[in-house]
Amino acid sequence: MGVVSKKKVTAALKAKQNGGVKRKIEETPPETNGEVVKKKKLVKKVKKQPKNGLPEKVKKIALFDDDEEEDDQVIVPKKEQEGCQRCREEEKKQLEESEEESVDQFGDDDSDALPDDFGSDESGEEDLSEGDEDELPILKEGEEELQLNIASQEKFELPTIDEIENELKAAPSLEIVRQRISDVIQVLGDFKARRDPKKSRDDYLAVLTKDLCSQYGYNEYLITKFMQLFPNGAELLQFLEANDNPRPVTIRANSLKVKRRDLAKNLINRGMNVDPAAEWTKVGLVVYDSQVPVGATPEYLAGHYMIQGLNSLLPVMALAPQPGDRVLDMCAAPGGKTSHIAALMKNSGVLYANDFNFERCRAVIGNLHRLGVVNAVVCNLNGEEFCKIRPNGFDRILLDAPCSGTGVIWKDQSVKTSKDSQDVQRRHTMQRKLILSAMDALDANSPNGGYLVYSTCSVLVEENEAVVNFLLQRRHCQLVNTGLSIGVDGYTRFRDYRFHPSLSLTKRYYPHVHNIDGFFVAKFKKLSNAKTNKFGVDEANREKQEKKAQEKADESDNDEDGDAEEDVESGDDEDVEEVDKAPEPVKVKENEEKKKQKKADDDDEDDSDDEEKVSNGKVGSGARKLKKKRNQAKQKAKQAAVAEDDGFNSTGVVKKVKKAKAFKSKIPKRALARSSAKTVKNKRKKLLEKSR
């Protein structure tokens, strides 16, 4: 593209352009002199390949963090610089006349604008660039053109938030906004070199957030979340674009009734264009186009296939149910994954399909019967109850938790605007309850089981890694390999949060990378049935062993066994320490500290309680006052903790919204209803007088 563009640009223009740039360089203060050239070049390079996805250099850079890489980036553009320098020298003289006028402009020029000629050559992106032209002072035509040329190469100048808000309110032009997004992203790509020294990174980010919100129609909360998730601006844009495009329709052949090959043959005869979906699945088919409705063919009705996204095959493959297992699907509706599990179990064993929503349970019943599943029990319970109904009663559990749905935005565009922090908080609180319940319902001692698969169709870390990490802290279990060949490893560190290192065993899926819905899969193996975490289990074991050792010591000679006991004990201690040091994340330590503090507090309270009890007998001892004070302090601490909860700490309490008080009349309703108008009037008078 670059070559083409060079050819097309007329010589005269080139002259102006390069001369202009040169002049510009001369005029700029000495400390920025070299920088400008470099910047210009970088910008150019970036713009050259917008269609092949994104420039490699930019890809590497994390936009939203100050990066070490920034220094490397400055070196990049030198090669290209050479070509233009030649021209520049040639045309330098011609253009020195126009310098003075144009210099002023650089200050307030918004520099988005690119020249028409240039734009037409460089295609797409430049066309969008006419933005903010109105802000240019009106100059003579030639000058203007010149200015535009220079501007295109120049540093992007950031409008203020207020300006942007006003602009978005008035008439947001898609092209202007899009151009500004790409400009800001470029600046952020090499922030040190390209920034406007007066503006902070936050200013740039604020502008970018606003623009992305208006461009793609998200609310600010989600956009900031996504920006944190994809620090690379290019990837962020890809992700947002992918959210607007539908995924291909995929179906799963029901291996209980038919083979995939036969099914494909039948469907092709019906006029559908199908193909095996991916290498990693033996039952998935992708439907390119179809002359008949995919959900109403006789094959569909006969239960030969199920319409479901490729992503929903993944958790079931990770679960790998065996024939004869006791399996629970906690959030089953509409039954796609459940029937897949049944197919893998070959209709043997027991499969519980649970869903909280009664209406959606009907879909489960219908689908399971249609697909010929006979080993299923469909129930309509709250998932949290399974740990009470059947504690330790399952070999495998699939928890496809209810989530904010940020991975499947293409299916439901309302997600873009409807989700806020409180929604997400509610979701992850619910997920934590469910995952704890699921873990308690699992049997650690089952011969080939004890596995829990947790999956969501969300990409937010709060609903995925944070929940998994929470479970690792609370229960004695470990993450195991999911056995899935594709996917990106989960985060072990995200922003300033550090998770358990084994979280790299979880898998994430993104629409723009894998062309399936955004998804998350984690597989646990339960290690013991105790309802405590690893720490507690270890402690219990140690106590047990100590007891045993002591008994032994009591029984036999003290001297001999004493040594052995010490050995055992010391060995144990080491183990425990290692375990604690290595895998427990930072947060745990913090928690422990908190716990300690709490304990300390409790102790204090206990003490004071004792005092209180003592002092209760005395009149006016101030005990009540103290108690009130203490309660208030407690309440405050609780509220503070709730306010802090951003999805990563393990409190799991949801803020309660204060209900608006309903209007209350001063006159009781009953009094009004009792009798005739006249008496009511009198009564009202009386009541009002009283109340006065």
Add this chain to the structure above:
Amino acid sequence: MRPLTDEETEKVFTKLASFIGDNVSMLIDRSDADYCFRNHKERVYYASENLMRQAACIAREPLLSFGTCIGKFTKTKKFHLHITALDYLAPYAKYRVWLKPNAEQQFLYGNNVLKSGVARMTEGTPTHSGIVVLSMSDVPIGFGVAAKGTMDSKRADPTAIIVLHQCDLGEYLRNESTL
């Protein structure tokens, strides 16, 4: 969930027998496991003994289904088969009828089968016996009652009704909420 009473058992079995005759016994004496019929909220479920036991740990209200739903008792205590029973009726069925492709579509929309749509029919089907409807590729698509026996239907004119519609696969879409 409770076992069927004698009266209920009789009704269920006569209904099943009209479709699969003596093969009813095959449903009960199975080689792989003990199977049983259970009445749960006036619906009859057919499940293995083991599954039934496991389902019993769920309370009555939230338990929506287990094993296969065969049919239901109406308020007047008549027994109706559901389309979900097709998996057990089709392999043992005594009388079958095969439909032409265009009639197949009609049947799946809930219409009766006309003479013109019948491609093949089991020899010796008596009138008013239960009959399983299959597509030309031998996929069971529903069941009904033979309005005319094989002999009568041969003489009937093309618009005469041969099979009265009872259940078809289309109900999975039409009546999903009442399955």
